[in-house]
Amino acid sequence: MKWAIIRFPGSNCDEDARFALKKAGMEAEFVWHTERELKGFDGVFLPGGFSYGDYLRAGALAAKSPVMEAVRRFAQEGRYVIGVCNGFQVLTEAGILPGALLANLNLHFTCKEVGVRVERVDLPFTRLYRKGQVLRLPIAHAEGRYYADEDTLARLKGEGRVVFRYAPLKGEGDYNPNGSLNDIAGIVNEKGNVLGMMPHPERAVDEILGNTDGLPFFLGMVKEVAR
Amino acid sequence: MRRYQATLLIELKEGILDPQGRAVEGVLRDLGHPVESVRVGKVLEVVFQEENLLKAEEKAKVLGQTLANPVMETWTLEALKEVP
Numbered sequence: 001m002k003w004a005i006i007r008f009p010g011s012n013c014d015e016d017a018r019f020a021l022k023k024a025g026m027e028a029e030f031v032w033h034t035e036r037e038l039k040g041f042d043g044v045f046l047p048g049g050f051s052y053g054d055y056l057r058a059g060a061l062a063a064k065s066p067v068m069e070a071v072r073r074f075a076q077e078g079r080y081v082i083g084v085c086n087g088f089q090v091l092t093e094a095g096i097l098p099g100a101l102l103a104n105l106n107l108h109f110t111c112k113e114v115g116v117r118v119e120r121v122d123l124p125f126t127r128l129y130r131k132g133q134v135l136r137l138p139i140a141h142a143e144g145r146y147y148a149d150e151d152t153l154a155r156l157k158g159e160g161r162v163v164f165r166y167a168p169l170k171g172e173g174d175y176n177p178n179g180s181l182n183d184i185a186g187i188v189n190e191k192g193n194v195l196g197m198m199p200h201p202e203r204a205v206d207e208i209l210g211n212t213d214g215l216p217f218f219l220g221m222v223k224e225v226a227r
Numbered sequence: 228m229r230r231y232q233a234t235l236l237i238e239l240k241e242g243i244l245d246p247q248g249r250a251v252e253g254v255l256r257d258l259g260h261p262v263e264s265v266r267v268g269k270v271l272e273v274v275f276q277e278e279n280l281l282k283a284e285e286k287a288k289v290l291g292q293t294l295a296n297p298v299m300e301t302w303t304l305e306a307l308k309e310v311p
Contacts, residue, residue, distance in 0.1 A: 060296065064293075092298070100296060100299040107250055147243065147298070148298070179244075
């Protein structure tokens with residue numbers, strides 16, 4: 001499986017994403033945001049970072065990049081698109097995923113490990129986890145408060161499209177790091193091929209960093225292709 | 228062609244909590260200004276060329292729709308004027 005990792009001016013988790021995808025045994029290449037075609041790729045990874053310095057709104061200017069029309073078509077064709085952190089913000093700004101990511105309630109840039117509960121295990125990204133399993137994953141963002149209007153939120157919940165929710169790691173009461181509605185940390189589109197999430201699985205794939213909770217996320221996609 | 232300046236106001240929708248506004252509000256209160264509430268928005272001044280005022284207004288509307296995110300924001304064309 002070959003991934004296109006889209007690079008915007010200000011992307012900074014692009015190397016981490018490539019490291020994680022390759023560690024799981026997949027191919028990955030960087031694609032500059034001015035490209036208009038995504039030929040020869042099986043998946044698209046929109047990495048974290050601060051595209052365009054988060055100017056206007058986080059992800060807003062990157063969402064207007066030429067490559068995003070190709071990403072939109074790619075998603076419509078049912079191929080895999082993953083947006084992590086700034087990548088998730090870009091996907092919502094582009095309208096490829098519903099909702100928006102607003103400034104964290106406490107206004108802090110929050111960089112720490114949080115508990116993330118896996119709500120669905122029928123997706124390639126989550127099939128190697130147990131339903132209800134609480135992962136320890138890093139977050140690093142200032143605009144991660146998931147927001148959607150009531151109807152959209154009801155649909156997301158009703159259709160089981162909330163894939164990850166913030167959850168207590170050790171029973172702490174205040175576990176939602178940014179004020180996201182319904183503790184939402186990650187969602188998928190209707191078909192289940194487009195995933196957006198604020199936590200960084202690609203930063204938790206190596207023993208040397210003391211956390212490998214993100215590795216099954218990538219290994220699960222390999223298994224998907226082999227099926 | 229004439230030059231026009233459009234002033235676009237982009238605000239968070241009513242009902243969406245604005246933590247920036249809350250922070251400003253808190254500081255104003257600490258300074259002895261008992262304000263009721265503060266909301267922080269953005270003002271964009273965009274200068275462009277267009278044939279006439281009518282077309283400039285259409286252009287300004289397109290800009291507002293392009294720059295605001297309707298999920299969480301509203302936009303208003305606050306002013307449109309011809310500039311030298």
